[in-house]
Amino acid sequence: MKILGVCGSLRNSSSNSLLMKAAKNELEEYEWLNFDISLLPYFDPDNQFSEQVPRAVLETRSLAAQADMIFIFSPEYAHGIPGILKNAFEWIFHEHTQKKPVYVVIGSAEGENAKNQLIEILSTMDFQIDEKQILLVKGARSLVNLDGSFRDQALKNRFSKFCKSIQPI
Ligand SMILES: Cc1cc2nc3c(=O)[nH]c(=O)nc-3n(C[C@H](O)[C@H](O)[C@H](O)COP(=O)(O)O)c2cc1C
Numbered sequence: 001m002k003i004l005g006v007c008g009s010l011r012n013s014s015s016n017s018l019l020m021k022a023a024k025n026e027l028e029e030y031e032w033l034n035f036d037i038s039l040l041p042y043f044d045p046d047n048q049f050s051e052q053v054p055r056a057v058l059e060t061r062s063l064a065a066q067a068d069m070i071f072i073f074s075p076e077y078a079h080g081i082p083g084i085l086k087n088a089f090e091w092i093f094h095e096h097t098q099k100k101p102v103y104v105v106i107g108s109a110e111g112e113n114a115k116n117q118l119i120e121i122l123s124t125m126d127f128q129i130d131e132k133q134i135l136l137v138k139g140a141r142s143l144v145n146l147d148g149s150f151r152d153q154a155l156k157n158r159f160s161k162f163c164k165s166i167q168p169i
Pocket of ligand 1: 009010011013014015016017074075076077078079080107108109110111112139140141
């Protein structure tokens with residue numbers, strides 16, 4: 001089984017990148033595919049399906065098509081999802097991602113807005129997503145260590161349970 005891991009934060013030692021590390025520790029039996037979404041250009045509908053689809057977009061779409069599921073790790077910024085994450089999904093979604101399951105961890109101060117927006121946006125793009133596939137990690141920046149281990153046992157248990165709940169198609 002393959003998981004495409006997508007991190008919505010570009011910050012060095014971002015708490016969301018550490019949460020992705022924690023998920024990789026939990027889900028070692030999966031093959032993780034990675035793509036740096038900062039390599040994608042700004043979304044341009046003129047190039048969405050044309051012969052000029054940028055190479056980085058073709059690579060990301062190919063990884064998304066191969067993956068059995070997509071796993072997003074993202075902060076909330078100004079009551080919304082990061083622009084770079086929305087940009088990535090505008091490119092990524094295409095006929096081979098229809099009904100592809102998406103799981104989400106939101107490492108943020110609060111994160112409720114990002115959660116609601118992701119459900120709306122990803123279901124509009126015909127990914128398979130519902131509330132049970134999203135875990136909020138509130139106050140993430142003080143809760144995860146650099147090696148992806150947790151400083152809080154209750155969160156460790158909650159995170160582990162969430163990771164074990166993920167299901168391929
Ligand atoms: C510019 C900015 C705006 C933010 N706005 C929100 C917000 O509206 N809601 C929220 O829950 N957290 C907000 N945060 C907090 C981040 O989501 C939080 O620090 C998160 O853990 C950062 O993720 P990262 O460590 O992966 O970069 C904001 C942070 C920044 C830098």
